[in-house]
Amino acid sequence: MPVRISRACRVAISLIGATSVTLGLTVASAAHLHSIADADTGNGGCPHTAAAAYGWGEPSRTDSFADPATLGEWSIYDGPGHNDNGRRTPAAVSVADGKLNITGDAEGNSGGMAWLPGQLHGRWEACVKSSPSGPGYHALLLLWPDAENWPVGGEVDFMEIADPTRQSVEGWLHYGPDDERESGLVNVDSTQWHSWAVEWTPERIAMFVDGVQWWETTDPAHLPPGPMHLCIQLDNFGDDLGGGANMAVDWVRQYSL
Numbered sequence: 001m002p003v004r005i006s007r008a009c010r011v012a013i014s015l016i017g018a019t020s021v022t023l024g025l026t027v028a029s030a031a032h033l034h035s036i037a038d039a040d041t042g043n044g045g046c047p048h049t050a051a052a053a054y055g056w057g058e059p060s061r062t063d064s065f066a067d068p069a070t071l072g073e074w075s076i077y078d079g080p081g082h083n084d085n086g087r088r089t090p091a092a093v094s095v096a097d098g099k100l101n102i103t104g105d106a107e108g109n110s111g112g113m114a115w116l117p118g119q120l121h122g123r124w125e126a127c128v129k130s131s132p133s134g135p136g137y138h139a140l141l142l143l144w145p146d147a148e149n150w151p152v153g154g155e156v157d158f159m160e161i162a163d164p165t166r167q168s169v170e171g172w173l174h175y176g177p178d179d180e181r182e183s184g185l186v187n188v189d190s191t192q193w194h195s196w197a198v199e200w201t202p203e204r205i206a207m208f209v210d211g212v213q214w215w216e217t218t219d220p221a222h223l224p225p226g227p228m229h230l231c232i233q234l235d236n237f238g239d240d241l242g243g244g245a246n247m248a249v250d251w252v253r254q255y256s257l
Contacts, residue, residue: 044250045193046127051255053211056123059253068095074113081110082235088112100249102234104137106241110234118146118229121257125197127250130190134242135164138235141196143228151179154224158198158207166190171207171215175222182222184215193250201257
């Protein structure tokens, strides 16, 4: 189960390689990337995907959350919350109407889940939206080391929604034994459905929203050393939780290189 330090510490330690990008998300500037197949109804609320834009082919693994039984394919967290804030409980995770829902309540109980086993290099994509909340709740898609050897094993947060209004989204790459970081920021209304993707090759890590690449790093010394797996988390960071939060996921897909 991922155990991650507080965001306050993360920001204080490093903003190495920080970038900021604004996307209007009509994606007109990248329309040439999107094929007719990219508007396939199989993509639900996220008609534009990196998989279609860049020709990733068929996924090696997928979950469309059509049946609550699909949660049996995931490792659902049950224990202390992020940084010991509240609890992560299976009761916060549910599937209904073809959507995964993770809720966080006003008392700090929230949820998360891991898609094991992972793979060495690959691509992952998910269709997600998140409700506004107090600043204490962060909605995340991330890659975590199969070996559970953080920080040496690295961490790739390719969607971290910390902004209470959900109008900006962070990306973080953690690397090395001292948990150094690179980061980026993209301005997106994440209360609406968007597809979020990451590509990890031996040469780079790149992050995408609605099929548009918005961040990458090409320093091989910063790339994870071993297999990684997808995690979906609504994390309690210990600040004001407001009335709680909700994170909804339409589908997730994993691709080999």
